[in-house]
Amino acid sequence: MAQDHLDFEEPIVDLETKIDELRELSKRDGIDFSSEIKKLSGKVNRLRKDTFSKLSPWQRTRLARHPKRPYALDYISNISSGFLELHGDRTFADGVSIVGGFCKLDGRTIMIIGQQKGRDTKEKIYRNFGMSHPEGYRKALRLMKLAEKFNRPIVTLVDTPGAYPGVGAEERGQSEAIARNLIEMSALKVAVVCVVIGEGGSGGAIALGFGNKVLMMENSVYSVI
CATH class of the missing domain: 3.90.226.10 (2-enoyl-CoA Hydratase; Chain A, domain 1)
Structure with missing residues (x-):
């Protein structure tokens, strides 16, 4: 299956995957993971801001060709x-x-x-x-x-x-x-x-x-x- 994200987005995607897993567990088992989800969400926002604030010209070019970019x-x-x-x-x-x-x-x-x-x-x-x-x-x-x-x-x-x-x-x-x-x-x-x-x-x-x-x-x- 084709990769739907770029290599420098990997840490962000990993955290978002963990958040989705916690939400699924919370829904399935009735366990409250809201505080953990809130912490991870804040980490994602900080990491995204940091990552996209220092992109190289080539990384921006790759974003222009991103597989999930709207057409x-x-x-x-x-x-x-x-x-x-x-x-x-x-x-x-x-x-x-x-x-x-x-x-x-x-x-x-x-x-x-x-x-x-x-x-x-x-x-x-x-x-x-x-x-x-x-x-x-x-x-x-x-x-x-x-x-x-x-x-x-x-x-x-x-x-x-x-x-x-x-x-x-x-x-x-x-x-x-x-x-x-x-x-x-x-x-x-x-x-x-x-x-x-x-x-x-x-x-x-x-x-x-x-x-x-x-x-x-x-x-x-x-x-x-």
């Missing part, structure tokens, strides 16, 4: 309602590494577009590990133009190690698709807010990262070189 569809399902996913670039294929569609955010209809890496092995392969083919970027641009047509703001969720560098992607114009997005996004007549939610890598990130505001979640990374 685009997690954000969409938790912060919006009525998400209607739209498919296809109308030229070649769907480009499933990128998801997007209209939804409601605080009562306002917006277009939300995000890069989806995949949670388990099957989904990671299906989503190509978040590395989009050109049809993904062309789909994203089609959705942006649709939002502009209906005068709806756009939110993009950036999370990719980079654009897919395969032969087929290059043959179908990977560089052109990224460049076209930058040109068109710079001229959109609606507000565009870009949020790096995990890993913002290379041209694959800037293809969705050109907007009026660019934000980054804590422990995310952005490197387009």
Whole structure:
């Protein structure tokens, strides 16, 4: 089974496991472990604060790629309602590494577009590990133009190690698709807010990262070189 935490999180995970065990024992045997749980909880909080206050750049990069980090569809399902996913670039294929569609955010209809890496092995392969083919970027641009047509703001969720560098992607114009997005996004007549939610890598990130505001979640990374 794949590990769901990082090595420097091990001491924190061990303490949290002990707390869960004490809670289970308390529930099963009717023994009051509340004082022990309180002490361990305080220790966890102190250890977490200490650990995450002195992370190295590489550790922060690993956090940006954390196996339990929320992905685009997690954000969409938790912060919006009525998400209607739209498919296809109308030229070649769907480009499933990128998801997007209209939804409601605080009562306002917006277009939300995000890069989806995949949670388990099957989904990671299906989503190509978040590395989009050109049809993904062309789909994203089609959705942006649709939002502009209906005068709806756009939110993009950036999370990719980079654009897919395969032969087929290059043959179908990977560089052109990224460049076209930058040109068109710079001229959109609606507000565009870009949020790096995990890993913002290379041209694959800037293809969705050109907007009026660019934000980054804590422990995310952005490197387009």
